[in-house]
Each structure stands twice: as C-alpha cells, then as structure tokens.
Amino acid sequence: MTQAFDIVVVGAGMVGAALATGLGRDGFKIAVVDRAPAPDSALPSAPDIRVSALSAGSERYLRSLGAWAPIIAMRATPYRRLAVWDGTEHPLSGLIPRGMTRVEFDAGELAALHLGHIVENSVTQRALWQCAEAEQNVTTVSGHGISALNQTADQATLTLDDGRELHARLVIGADGAMSRTRDLAGIGVSRDQYGQQAMVISVRYQGPVQDITWQGFQPSGPRAFLPLHSAAPDHPGESWGSLVWYDSPEQLERLKALPAPELMAEIQTAFPTELPPLTHIDAVASFPIARQHAKHYYAGRVVLAGDAAHTINPLAGQGVNLGFQDAQCLQAILREAKRxxxxxxSSSRLGEYERRRRPANRRMMLTMDLFYYLFSNRVPPAHLVRNIGLGAARALPFARNRVARYAMGLDSELPALVQHMMTRLPGLNRL
Incomplete structure (x- = not known):
C-alpha cells in the first residue's frame, strides 16, 4: 500500500505533534508516524515522572495550535518565582554573605502573570495528539516505526515496518535524541556525555501548591524542586511535586535501590531546607545527560527538529522550549514557501531554517554548559567566581531580568557579558 503526502512527520512526541498540527492547519497534507501507540484518553491521578518547564513563548505557540486550553483543562502548574543559589560549603564561603548569592526571578518584576508552567510531558503530548487528530489534513499512524528511507531529487519515500510506503516532498525527523530518521538520512552528530546523571522523583508534600521552582547547586550537581498540581481529593492537604537530583551514576544507582523510607531520609538530608515536608514517594527514575548536536539540520528532503537535532543539559528544563521554537520557525518557512x-x-528553504535555528540552539546549549562548568566543581576560584556572579545578578536586576526574558522566550539575545563568558567554555568548536 502506497500513500502520498506533502510532508511526513516522524515522531508524535510534543514537537512532532505540534508540527503536524500547525502544518495541517496551514493546508499541507500531513502524515505523522510514531512507533508508540496513541496516548490514552484517561489521565492517571499520579503525575508523569517526566515534566517540562514550558516558557511563555511556548505557551503562546501552544495556544495558537489550540492545545493550551486542553493542557490547562488537564493540569498545568504556573510558577511565578524561580530561585537559584550556591549551596556548597567551601573555604571562601565566608567572603560573601550567603543571602547575597541567592538570586530570585519574580514574574512581578517582568510585568508578567507567571514565568512559565510546569507541565507533565504526557499531558502536553496528549493535548497535541488530540489537536493533530482533529485536523482533517493530518493522518496519524501510531504503533509503527520506519524501516527504510529513500530519496530522489523530487521526493522521499518512507517504508514502515508493516511494509506500507509513504511518499512525501519533505520528511521531518522529530523522533528524539536517538532519531532513526536522522540515521537513515546519514546525518551525523557531535556528542558530549556529562559525568553526571539526573534522578527524577515524583513526590507528594504537605501543603498547598507552591508558586516557586528552585535549584540549589552542589559540586555533584543541583538539587531542584518543581511544583505540580494538588493531590486532592485523594490526598487532602497535599500537593504533587517533582524533585531532580544530579549526581554520579554510582550514587544514583545506590539511591534508586533504597527502600522508600530510606530514600526519603536521604532526600531530606541532601536537599535544602526550602524543601516542603514530604509525605510520599511515588516514582523514581534516572537517565544519563548529554549535549548532542546534529552536524547538519537537513540532508536532501529530510529535516530535523527538536531532540533529533539537539539535546542540551536539562538544568533549566529548556529542551522542549527549543524544540517548539524549531517547530515555529520551520512551520513559518514552509508556509512562506507554499505561499x-x-x-x-528545497535546500534554500531548509538552509534558511538551519541558519536561523542553529545559532539560537547553540546559545542555549552553551548557556546550560556555562552553569554546568561553573557550578559542578570543587575548585575554590570557581566558587568565588560563581558567588560573585550570583551576587552581581542579585544587585543588577536589569541584567537578571534580561536573562529571565530570554529563558521565557520573550527576548532573542542574552546579555553581552553572558555571551562573552560562553565563548570561554571548553568544547565550543564542536557545536
């Protein structure tokens, strides 16, 4: 069986489903293919262990696709404040008062209602899948992967694992960091594995839903808290939250093997006093973290978006926001080509996409690396530099708010000083 489309999107995760919906609305005939089954319509009461901090820019994009209302109807938690501090004890700690090295971003200072929303990945994907299925120009193919890709000057042909062939003028690979589409297109990647891994812990805590997300940095990596929705009515007076613990793979394996009461005790010892009183651990998972960048964003009639093109250190949860920015940019370029x-x-249009997105993605990758290299070490001069930097950020609200607006997707450029610091990072030329 053979079917013809304008565009085939491989991967129906958050970025792929967003692209399929947007391009379908623009009048393209779209197929979106994913090896996973379609998301269940019922939402479990316990949260998904994978969550993202959706920026104001992503919210606007999702609203334009019709996905934001269903996301809010399911569950999304706005956060109005974000705090960052250095929690490491070292010989230079006494040189700068600890209160001066805590930086807090506040939506009120930016004349905004919130800095963003913490949303479970499965909630965002479910809403976008529903939007894609509702578009008459979009055909969804779930439960099947791709086994082959062939290209000619005029079209690309994808062979699915059930033998079906899909012809298209363009294939978009949005199938994640281990992209099969990217491999079949012959696009290589540069990859740097970090020494740390990240452990994510779904918890319940006593008290109302908090409006702050925070990260306290340790030499082994940050300890982070992300607020989620209320746990009522099943657990009156409690709320859900997500904790992130960065550490060595060996330490995280030890922690994951602990019974829940012992893990709870370890968390309460290792996390800062800002952590609300925990009542229950629901789920635990860990995953390696790496910086990865495709050597090219397109080859022939195949173009990459989201994690298929780039992955970053998840320190600030910006990965999916970059993916949505890819989607908006690519959608706008394809819409203009159609018009x-x-x-x-064409290589001219796909080249325009890469010229616009590669520098922006590279800036965010380097920003996350700046935090990684500056905070994840025990070198005394680095302690002093980062504490001075946090103190300066506290004392210079204009620069601090510029960084916040960039992370929220409201500004396209970082302050000049931050950009200068990024040029000093190791591994720059590999990106």
Whole structure:
C-alpha cells in the first residue's frame, strides 16, 4: 500500500505533534508516524515522572495550535518565582554573605502573570495528539516505526515496518535524541556525555501548591524542586511535586535501590531546607545527560527538529522550549514557501531554517554548559567566581531580568557579558 503526502512527520512526541498540527492547519497534507501507540484518553491521578518547564513563548505557540486550553483543562502548574543559589560549603564561603548569592526571578518584576508552567510531558503530548487528530489534513499512524528511507531529487519515500510506503516532498525527523530518521538520512552528530546523571522523583508534600521552582547547586550537581498540581481529593492537604537530583551514576544507582523510607531520609538530608515536608514517594527514575548536536539540520528532503537535532543539559528544563521554537520557525518557512509556490524541500528553504535555528540552539546549549562548568566543581576560584556572579545578578536586576526574558522566550539575545563568558567554555568548536 502506497500513500502520498506533502510532508511526513516522524515522531508524535510534543514537537512532532505540534508540527503536524500547525502544518495541517496551514493546508499541507500531513502524515505523522510514531512507533508508540496513541496516548490514552484517561489521565492517571499520579503525575508523569517526566515534566517540562514550558516558557511563555511556548505557551503562546501552544495556544495558537489550540492545545493550551486542553493542557490547562488537564493540569498545568504556573510558577511565578524561580530561585537559584550556591549551596556548597567551601573555604571562601565566608567572603560573601550567603543571602547575597541567592538570586530570585519574580514574574512581578517582568510585568508578567507567571514565568512559565510546569507541565507533565504526557499531558502536553496528549493535548497535541488530540489537536493533530482533529485536523482533517493530518493522518496519524501510531504503533509503527520506519524501516527504510529513500530519496530522489523530487521526493522521499518512507517504508514502515508493516511494509506500507509513504511518499512525501519533505520528511521531518522529530523522533528524539536517538532519531532513526536522522540515521537513515546519514546525518551525523557531535556528542558530549556529562559525568553526571539526573534522578527524577515524583513526590507528594504537605501543603498547598507552591508558586516557586528552585535549584540549589552542589559540586555533584543541583538539587531542584518543581511544583505540580494538588493531590486532592485523594490526598487532602497535599500537593504533587517533582524533585531532580544530579549526581554520579554510582550514587544514583545506590539511591534508586533504597527502600522508600530510606530514600526519603536521604532526600531530606541532601536537599535544602526550602524543601516542603514530604509525605510520599511515588516514582523514581534516572537517565544519563548529554549535549548532542546534529552536524547538519537537513540532508536532501529530510529535516530535523527538536531532540533529533539537539539535546542540551536539562538544568533549566529548556529542551522542549527549543524544540517548539524549531517547530515555529520551520512551520513559518514552509508556509512562506507554499505561499510563494516554491519547493518546500528545497535546500534554500531548509538552509534558511538551519541558519536561523542553529545559532539560537547553540546559545542555549552553551548557556546550560556555562552553569554546568561553573557550578559542578570543587575548585575554590570557581566558587568565588560563581558567588560573585550570583551576587552581581542579585544587585543588577536589569541584567537578571534580561536573562529571565530570554529563558521565557520573550527576548532573542542574552546579555553581552553572558555571551562573552560562553565563548570561554571548553568544547565550543564542536557545536
């Protein structure tokens, strides 16, 4: 069986489903293919262990796709404050008062209602999948992966694992960091594995839903708290939260093997006093973290978006926001090509996409690395530099708010000093 489409999107995760929905609305005939089954319509009471901090820019994009209302109807937690501090004890700690090295970003200072929303990945994907299925120009193919890709000058042909062939003028690989589409297109990647891994812990805590997310940095990595929705009515007076613990793979394996009461005790010892009183551990998972960047964003009639093109250190939960920015940019370029009667798979249009997105993604990758290298060490001069930097950020609200607006997707450029610091990072030339 053979079917023809304008565009085939491989991967129906958050970025792929968003692209399928947006391009379908723009009048393209779309197929979106994913090896996973379609998301269940019922939402479990316990939260998904994978969550993201959706920025104000992502919220606007999701609203334009019709996905934001269903996300809010399911569950999303706004946060109005974000705090960062250095929690490491070292010989230079006494040189700067600890209160001066705590930086807090506040939505009120930015004339905004909130800095963003903490949303479970499964909630965002479920809402976007529903939007894609509702578009008459979109055909969804779930439960099947791709086994082959062939390209000619005029079209690309994908062979699915059930033998079906899909012809398209353009294939978009949005199938994640281990992208099969990228491999079949012959696009290589540069990859740097970090020494740390991240452990994510779904918990319940006593008290109302908090409006702050925070990260306290240790030499082994940060300890982070992300607020989620209320646990009522099943657990009156309690709320859900997500904890992130960065550490060595060996330490995290030890922690994951502990019975829940012992793990709870370890968390309460290792996390800062800002942690609300925990009542229950629901789920625990860990995963390696790496910086990865495709050597090219397109090859022939195949183009990459989201994690298939780039992965970053998840320190600030910005990965999916970058993916949504890819999607908006690519959608706008393809819409303009269609309006102009041009080939949507032309190297000029796909090259424009790469020229616009690679520098922006690279900036965010380097920003996350700046935090990683500055905070994840025990070198005394680095302690002093980062504490001075946090003190300066506290004392200079204009620069601090510029960084916040960049992370929220409201500004396109970082302050000049931050950009200068990024040029000093190791591994720069590999990106």
């Amino acid at each position: 102009a009667g041009e080939d949507i798979g």
